[in-house]
Amino acid sequence: MxxxxxxxxxxxxxxxxxxxxxxMRDTTHPRLRQIMLALVRHIHAFLREVRLSxxxxxxxxxxxxxxGETCNDKHNEVVLLADVLGISTLVTLLNNxxxxxxxxxLLGPFFRGGAPRYENGDDxxxxxxxxxxxxxxxxxxxxxxxxxxxxxxxxxxxxxxxLYENQDPEQPEMNLRGQFRTDEYGELYFRSVRxxxxxxxxxxxxxxxxxxxxxxxxxxAHIHFVIVAPGYATLVTQVFADDSDHLNSDVxxxxxxxxxxxxxxxxxxxxxxxxGLFYTLEYDFVLAEGESTHPVPPIK
Ligand SMILES: [Fe+2]
Numbered sequence: 001m002x003x004x005x006x007x008x009x010x011x012x013x014x015x016x017x018x019x020x021x022x023x024m025r026d027t028t029h030p031r032l033r034q035i036m037l038a039l040v041r042h043i044h045a046f047l048r049e050v051r052l053s054x055x056x057x058x059x060x061x062x063x064x065x066x067x068g069e070t071c072n073d074k075h076n077e078v079v080l081l082a083d084v085l086g087i088s089t090l091v092t093l094l095n096n097x098x099x100x101x102x103x104x105x106l107l108g109p110f111f112r113g114g115a116p117r118y119e120n121g122d123d124x125x126x127x128x129x130x131x132x133x134x135x136x137x138x139x140x141x142x143x144x145x146x147x148x149x150x151x152x153x154x155x156x157x158x159x160x161x162x163l164y165e166n167q168d169p170e171q172p173e174m175n176l177r178g179q180f181r182t183d184e185y186g187e188l189y190f191r192s193v194r195x196x197x198x199x200x201x202x203x204x205x206x207x208x209x210x211x212x213x214x215x216x217x218x219x220x221a222h223i224h225f226v227i228v229a230p231g232y233a234t235l236v237t238q239v240f241a242d243d244s245d246h247l248n249s250d251v252x253x254x255x256x257x258x259x260x261x262x263x264x265x266x267x268x269x270x271x272x273x274x275x276g277l278f279y280t281l282e283y284d285f286v287l288a289e290g291e292s293t294h295p296v297p298p299i300k
Contacts, residue, residue, distance in 0.1 A: 017044040063205050070204035074166050076298040077204045079109040083252040084206055084215075093256070096233065100143050101288040105238040105254040108224065109200075110164045113297040115154055115177040121271075123191040124155065124178040126171070131160030131193035133278040134263070135271050138189070140182045140227055140285050147186025148287060151229035154179050155190070157222070162198030166299065182229075191272070194263065194279045197221045197244050200251055210251065217251050220244035221263075225285070226295060233290030239283050 004026035007019050020040050027033035052060070070077035082088045088106035096104030118124060125131075136155075140148045156177040158164050165171040176195075180188040199217035202210060210217055221241040228234050238254055239261040240247060247255055261283045270278050 013048075017041060020044070063209075066205040070206075073300040075201060075204075076109040077201075077206055079107075079298045080200055080204075080206045081209075083108065083254075084200070084210060086253045089253040092236065096235065096237075096288075099288055100286055101233075102235060102237055102284075102286045103256045103258050104236050105256070105259055106252055107226075107236050107295050107298070108238075108252065108254075109298050110166065111154075111156065111224065111226070111295065111297050112166065112174075112177065112299060114174075115156065115179045116174055118178040118180055118190060120180065120183055120187070120189050121191070122178070124176055125191070125193045126175045129159070129171075129175070129193050131196075132265075132276075133270070133274045134192045134194045134281060135278065136188075136190055136192060136223070136281045136283075138187065138225075138283045138285060140186045140188070140229070140287065142232065143286060143288055147182075148229045148232065149182055149184050149186050151182040151186070151227050151232075151287075152179060153182065153188050153228075154224075154226040156224045157192065157195040158198045160193055160196050162196040167201075189271075192223075195221045195223060195241070197241075197246055215251060216246070216249065218246045219250050219252055220246045220255060222254070223281075227285055227287060228292050228294060229287060230292055231289060232287040232292055234293045234295070235285060235287050236295055237285070239281065 004023065007022040010016060010019055017040065021037055024033065024036050027036065067077045067081055083106055092104035092106055140151045142148055159168065159171060159176060165173065165175040165177065176192065180190060182188050197218055197220045200219060202217050207217065221244040222238040224238050226234065226236050238259060240255050240259055241263040242260050243263060247260065261281050264280050265277060266280060267277055
């Protein structure tokens with residue numbers, strides 16, 4: 001291997017950053033070079049600002065180690081950490097905002113691949129699921145207002161007690177998850193149950209951090225959507241319930257104004273027979289032209 005040019009001996013703290021940058025200058029891949037040079041520059045500036053003690057540095061090691069050790073096939077503490085630091089939302093908004101497109105929102109730690117395929121009108125809640133029925137009707141449009149047919153739409157949500165099926169032994173496998181396709185009018189519609197807000201998992205180091213910051217762990221009620229259509233930038237987003245608690249203090253910073261949907265409580269006019277009260281949600285998603293991609297599920 002043809003190694004990078006030697007960079008010299010470290011003289012002092014003041015010149016340290018320039019030396020590390022020099023060590024990385026021969027990085028072959030230009031984007032990796034750009035990212036790592038900026039990362040080192042900003043981390044070094046952070047260290048100069050806060051002047052970590054040796055003990056604090058060790059605590060940082062232990063924290064990151066615990067973040068890794070808390071991960072398993074059903075839980076991703078790395079994604080959770082990015083979420084509660086506002087990193088996930090900032091990346092999403094930098095990549096998905098502007099023009100008239102629907103804002104993106106964080107993917108979150110609970111997206112699974114391989115959700116069951118459903119037809120429009122199907123119910124993604126297992127028979128006998130508790131909670132008030134919810135009828136969702138959505139259009140998928142482009143920025144010119146034209147309907148996008150044949151878009152693949154993954155939906156997933158927490159139950160009325162605030163747990164995703166992978167967290168809850170009472171729910172059947174893949175309950176409240178499904179994949180739909182928009183019809184010839186660019187629409188999808190399905191039945192579910194009204195989701196509840198929920199606390200993010202606090203059994204790991206991220207929970208300790210939130211407690212130390214006197215932050216509650218709750219997210220407002222929402223449904224997740226991933227919309228993939230050829231020729232359009234994939235939209236990863238969430239639609240929040242307008243009557244939910246914690247809309248103004250989402251622990252994961254996911255709520256932007258255009259993502260607050262109207263979850264209307266009604267007693268008549270359901271698309272199919274129901275006993276008593278039910279909710280409806282109507283929402284129009286707007287996709288910008290771009291490259292369609294598929295997010296990688298953070299859990300199995
Ligand atoms: Fe969620």
